[in-house]
Amino acid sequence: MSGVKKYSISLPEGLAEAARRHVGAGGFSAYVAEALEHKVAMDKLGEIVADFEVDNDPLTEEEVEAARAVLRHDHRKATDRNAA
Numbered sequence: 001m002s003g004v005k006k007y008s009i010s011l012p013e014g015l016a017e018a019a020r021r022h023v024g025a026g027g028f029s030a031y032v033a034e035a036l037e038h039k040v041a042m043d044k045l046g047e048i049v050a051d052f053e054v055d056n057d058p059l060t061e062e063e064v065e066a067a068r069a070v071l072r073h074d075h076r077k078a079t080d081r082n083a084a
Contacts (some may be wrong), residue, residue, distance in 0.1 A: 023031045049059065059067075 019031055020028050053059065
């Protein structure tokens with residue numbers, strides 16, 4: 001993150017208080033920033049998948065599970081987990 005700019009946003013009170021209890025008052029902004037970074041990355045990933053599927057067959061459940069394993073840094077094959 002390059003610069004920091006202060007924003008005023010409205011959040012559901014219960015959600016904001018749960019986050020604040022989880023991270024403490026000093027970590028709230030960093031927690032929200034990390035959540036936003038994750039959301040933006042997942043939105044971009046969804047766009048990539050949609051673009052891929054325009055020119056290709058839809059991803060299979062096995063391909064989706066393998067991608068999830070990579071995103072979780074779980075390098076075991078999805079089929080290894082399904083066999084257990």
